[in-house]
Amino acid sequence: MTLTQLGVFVLVARLRSVRAAADVLGVSEPAVSRSLAALRQHLGDQLVVRDGNEMALTEGGNRLFGIASQMVALGAEAEAAVRAAQGAAAQLRLLVTSTIAEFIATPLVEAFGKRWSGQIETSSGVATAAEMRVLLPNRLADVALGPDLSGDPALASEPVLRYRLVVVGPPRHRPSGPPSRWPWLVDPSGTDPDSDTGRLLRAFRVPEDRIRVFPNQTAAWSAAADGAGSRRPCRRWSAASCGAANCPSWRPNAPRCRHAGT
Known part of the structure; x- marks a missing residue:
């Protein structure tokens, strides 16, 4: 054993x-x-x-x-x-969502490394909220940056970054019908039921056949802006954590926060 x-x-x-x-x-x-x-x-x-x-x-x-x-x-x-x-450097193992990995994790890790040069070795990996709740209390990771994990008594979670969730689509087009009938383009975080995008899709009761998952947020934005290359005249919409230029947007009333969980 x-x-x-x-x-x-x-x-x-x-x-x-x-x-x-x-x-x-x-x-x-x-x-x-x-x-x-x-x-x-x-x-x-x-x-x-x-x-x-x-x-x-x-x-x-x-x-x-x-x-x-x-x-x-x-x-x-x-x-x-x-x-x-x-006398070896301490290790800091960071967990992030796919969106944070795309836009924030690399510059954050680099800045942290410069500040604590030689004292702390930092690494990062992508995880869902469910995986974070497993890895952190079992000491398989040290800190997570993403959703609020305060519902787990074994974890501490603090807000560190304020943001708004935005829905973007192609210029000069407005969606028709209820959101459950729109074609949705999302990054991998959209497959996580505990992510903001996952909760949004669930709140709108969007069926799986109306959701298309892209490798990253940037690819989803590009596909939404040009209609996803579809040959049929279909309007495409992307759930994102920030706006895309020249795209109409829908903004929830309350701002959200990224949390650091340990």
Whole structure:
């Protein structure tokens, strides 16, 4: 039994998915399955089993979960303590949403690196709100920049960046019919039900077949501005976190805040 195996188990248990755990770890699903198999064999229990489309804890897995979470966190603390004793730079592992990764994360990490040159090594990765709620309390990441995570008692979340959510479309066109019938162009954050874009689409009851996901926000803006290259006369609309030039926009009354969560 290793800390790596316990960490994999904790992720699968919290995310309820082998695939989601593999995505977070940046490894293949077979690699996650092999790690689970080794832990199962060592402990003589299935630990997590398939329950419909999700993974559910067995009685043994449920009892192991709290202990494993503590062991993974202690392992991270032990590694940090040894690095400090060796005089190595401290590590800061940042989680961000896809939108923040596109526009904010790189200059933020560079500025932070210059200020704490040689003292802190900073890295960043993209995560959904659900993944942030798993990675932070299990010490698999240090801080998250994105949605408000204050609903989780194991996390602290503070507003750090005010912004407005804007819906943009092609110039000289206004949408017709209810928003649920508009074609929506979104960046990957639109697939996260806890993101602002995800909540907006849910509030408008937009069906999946009216949503098109682009690799990034800039690509979604460009597609919205030129009609997404569609051969049929269709107006396209993009949910974004800032406006696009010459595009009509819809602005919610209340400004929103990006939060730093730990």
